[in-house]
Amino acid sequence: MLAVNYTNLRDNMKRYMDQVTDDYETMIVTRKNNKNVVILSEETYNNLMENVYVMGNKANYDWLIESKAQLENGHCATHELIEVEDE
The missing domain is CATH 3.40.1620.10 (YefM-like domain)
Known part of the structure; x- marks a missing residue:
């Protein structure tokens, strides 16, 4: 700072x-x-406002915390991405 x-x-x-x-x-x-x-910066401000919005909604906050706990406990899956050619 x-x-x-x-x-x-x-x-x-x-x-x-x-x-x-x-x-x-x-x-x-x-x-x-x-x-x-x-x-x-505008980018930092926009990021801050987005976080305030997401974390200010109890349902969003609870969903994020639950998802974080699932990830930390290994309850996740990985998938290979399929590349699609442009037409």
């Missing part, structure tokens, strides 16, 4: 934005009076 003050961010905006998007970094922009801001 990066931490940068507002002035430094303003002076180096492109470099910091590239670092956030290219390196999947989260950046905290420190400001006066502890009114800090967090900057995320």
Whole structure:
């Protein structure tokens, strides 16, 4: 996680934005009076929102936990994939 003050961010905006998007970094922009801001890439934000949605639904959460337990206990099967040619 990066931490940068507002002035430094303003002076180096492109470099910091590239670092956030290219390196999947989260950046905290420190400001006066502890009114800090967090900057995320759009990809990271979308992933976070998807996880909030999936985990926020009790039925989805329970299904995921049950599936994880089945996998950890070896209750799974593998299958060979069949390659289909384009027509």
